[in-house]
Amino acid sequence: MRTISELQDSLDSDLAWRRSELHSYLGSVRRSSRDSVTQRSLCRAGIPLLYAHWEGYAKHSLSAYIQFVGRRRLTYRELHPGFVALGIEAEADAQAGISATRKMIWRAHTLLTKDGERAAIPWRKGVDTQSNLNSNRCFELFALVGLDASPIQLKSRLIDYELLRVRNEIAHGQYLNVDSTAYEELHQEVLTILNFVRNAISTAAENGAYRRDAVPGFLSSADLHT
Structure with a gap:
């Protein structure tokens, strides 16, 4: 695609x-x-x-x-906020073994420091329609x-x-x-x-x-x- x-x-x-x-x-x-x-x-x-x-x-x-x-290989800086959210949440989910508070801090840190990096959009998963x-x-x-x-x-x-x-x-x-x-x-x-x-x-x-x-x-x- x-x-x-x-x-x-x-x-x-x-x-x-x-x-x-x-x-x-x-x-x-x-x-x-x-x-x-x-x-x-x-x-x-x-x-x-x-x-x-x-x-x-x-x-x-x-x-x-x-x-x-x-x-598209776009950076977080270039993407619509919804796709930024998709990428950040996918990366946050991969942070195993950390508390909810530390994960929240991790999200904020990522948003502040990674806007110029390529977004990690989880396109292989598709969307969840919840049946x-x-x-x-x-x-x-x-x-x-x-x-x-x-x-x-x-x-x-x-x-x-x-x-x-x-x-x-x-x-x-x-x-x-x-x-x-x-x-x-x-x-x-x-x-x-x-x-x-x-x-x-x-x-x-x-x-x-x-x-x-x-x-x-x-x-x-x-x-x-x-």
């Missing part, structure tokens, strides 16, 4: 197979007899599938973006890597209730009546969110939003040397 082109290819290829699978499944729903037992079963089983692609694509895309930024990617966790991950999630903040209820809560209830064996109209609407909403994730990350990479000089209120790396 060394170039913007490689990042975009990864985003596109991962989205393509997910979109294809979801459209194929939707086709099965549409071909089944309306309001039949088969159609209701397909719609109910489709909710966990929609959720799986939401969490899977968000995790893949954000991890790919972190890898892309990590391989329940609700809207709050999504927005926190976006904020961490400097992405603006405001365009989908109105989707919070849909993510938390119509997608995640319903998925959990179905996965735990509860019966929920999901009709084809509701399922198709949720299908379209999930695809809209996936496309937003793809475009937000692609645009951020193109615009260098991962750099500190792209953050309002922070000095650019050039300013720091004047």
